[in-house]
Amino acid sequence: MVTAPKPIGPVPSLRQLAWHAMEFYGFIHFTVNTFTDKEWGYGDESPAIFAPTSLDAKQWAQVAKMAGMKGLILTAKHHDGFCLWPSRYTDHCVRNSPWKDGKGDVVRELANACEDVGIKFGIYLSPWDRHQCTYGRREYLAYYRWQLMELLTQYGELFEVWFDGANGGDGFYGGARETRTIDKRSYYDWENTWQLVRDLQPNAVMFSDVGPDVRWVGNEKGVATETSWCMLDAKGAGWVPGDVNADLLPVGHERGGEWVPAETDVSIRPGWFYHASEDDKVRTPANLEEIYYSSVGRNTSLLLNLPPDRRGLIHERDVEALSGFRSILDRTFAKDLAQGATIASLQTRGGDEAYSPRNLLKADKSYFATDDEVKSATIELAFPRSVRFDRILLQEQIELGQRVKAFRIEAAIGGNWREIARGTTIGAKRIICVPATDAERLRLVVEDARACVTLQRLGVFASPAV
Numbered sequence: 001m002v003t004a005p006k007p008i009g010p011v012p013s014l015r016q017l018a019w020h021a022m023e024f025y026g027f028i029h030f031t032v033n034t035f036t037d038k039e040w041g042y043g044d045e046s047p048a049i050f051a052p053t054s055l056d057a058k059q060w061a062q063v064a065k066m067a068g069m070k071g072l073i074l075t076a077k078h079h080d081g082f083c084l085w086p087s088r089y090t091d092h093c094v095r096n097s098p099w100k101d102g103k104g105d106v107v108r109e110l111a112n113a114c115e116d117v118g119i120k121f122g123i124y125l126s127p128w129d130r131h132q133c134t135y136g137r138r139e140y141l142a143y144y145r146w147q148l149m150e151l152l153t154q155y156g157e158l159f160e161v162w163f164d165g166a167n168g169g170d171g172f173y174g175g176a177r178e179t180r181t182i183d184k185r186s187y188y189d190w191e192n193t194w195q196l197v198r199d200l201q202p203n204a205v206m207f208s209d210v211g212p213d214v215r216w217v218g219n220e221k222g223v224a225t226e227t228s229w230c231m232l233d234a235k236g237a238g239w240v241p242g243d244v245n246a247d248l249l250p251v252g253h254e255r256g257g258e259w260v261p262a263e264t265d266v267s268i269r270p271g272w273f274y275h276a277s278e279d280d281k282v283r284t285p286a287n288l289e290e291i292y293y294s295s296v297g298r299n300t301s302l303l304l305n306l307p308p309d310r311r312g313l314i315h316e317r318d319v320e321a322l323s324g325f326r327s328i329l330d331r332t333f334a335k336d337l338a339q340g341a342t343i344a345s346l347q348t349r350g351g352d353e354a355y356s357p358r359n360l361l362k363a364d365k366s367y368f369a370t371d372d373e374v375k376s377a378t379i380e381l382a383f384p385r386s387v388r389f390d391r392i393l394l395q396e397q398i399e400l401g402q403r404v405k406a407f408r409i410e411a412a413i414g415g416n417w418r419e420i421a422r423g424t425t426i427g428a429k430r431i432i433c434v435p436a437t438d439a440e441r442l443r444l445v446v447e448d449a450r451a452c453v454t455l456q457r458l459g460v461f462a463s464p465a466v
């Protein structure tokens with residue numbers, strides 16, 4: 001009887017596994033800024049300016065679903081402090097806006113719309129609040145937590161709670177109009193805020209620069225690093241939310257004691273909020289495709305921002321770009337060329353069928369594994385006839401921890417083996433883009449791993465360009 005490999009290092013929690021499976025979801029940045037044409041509101045905006053003419057949260061959810069997103073995260077409150085729901089704890093909210101005569105609730109509308117179309121819902125609640133007079137003092141923490149509790153209890157199940165790292169600076173602060181700085185290491189007492197989320201939404205993952213569940217990718221350009229570990233040692237590095245080394249953060253820590261995978265957040269336009277002047281700067285389908293490969297293809301999730309306009313709709317140009325992007329991905333992944341191939345490896349664990357490389361071609365939970373002392377593996381695919389491809393998909397069995405440190409891919413072209421790609425980490429998902437290649441055989445060579453090799457999937461695809 002061949003025993004299963006033991007997990008190594010930290011492994012994902014169930015809520016993180018569900019999050020890994022989502023892969024791609026959206027951000028909705030919408031507030032008074034949409035009407036003032038700003039990115040950061042000062043905090044003195046009148047609720048009277050929040051007046052979308054035909055807000056339709058169902059359209060946002062439908063567009064997201066069409067694009068292939070599995071959820072949406074809404075800025076319930078951005079740095080300006082205006083609340084998109086009628087909060088009991090402030091008048092600075094939709095209750096005092098002309099929209100729906102003050103009887104509307106954007107959070108509720110989007111929560112319902114997501115449920116209707118069958119995607120998940122999450123919230124962003126800015127810790128920095130440039131409106132609130134108590135910001136910077138201890139009392140503000142209570143205000144922040146009461147608001148968080150409203151959001152955690154009134155809108156059904158949340159898949160993610162997003163804690164922004166931008167903190168402190170000048171603002172309205174109830175009329176004080178001054179600069180307030182906070183100590184990022186102590187002011188927010190994050191441990192106790194995070195506990196509220198654990199207690200009230202046990203299935204939600206929490207994002208901040210350093211987790212606890214999901215970390216930042218270190219930039220807002222849509223690009224993860226080639227080497228990307230799910231593990232992190234934030235304490236050892238001295239990092240806290242709002243204070244990290246953004247160059248090192250995306251790489252993670254090979255020996256980190258916690259599972260805190262990265263999320264790549266990026267906007268479909270230059271800004272996070274809608275500006276009519278950016279209508280001709282919407283990312284193209286080809287650019288969105290690149291972002292998909294440099295985020296999802298590098299062991300991170302993709303959080304793509306779609307900013308509704310002053311009507312309260314996602315603009316036609318953005319919808320068009322998303323549909324072009326979706327069609328490229330659908331055409332790419334419709335057919336896995338590895339499915340028709342035979343697959344073999346000399347390193348199958350215990351020579352046992354249960355850990356056969358054939359598992360790499362199945363969509364189920366089965367996986368390929370090597371013997372405990374074997375930290376490398378060669379897996380060879382033989383196609384019935386030469387195939388043309390330009391995308392190779394790899395997945396590790398992350399339930400057992402992230403292991404692979406170095407790999408290469410070789411293709412047999414006219415009987416001659418040639419190295420076509422080389423990489424470091426794999427993780428939950430790695431997609432390698434190569435120039436169009438015709439080959440009759442393909443090899444994945446895992447050169448080094450932290451422990452025996454455990455892989456979930458190997459797929460071979462051709463993009464429409466091919």
Ligand code: FUL
Nearest residue numbers: 039040164165166265272
């Ligand atoms: C940043 C914020 O300052 C931006 O306005 C935006 O919300 C982005 C997602 O996070 O820290």
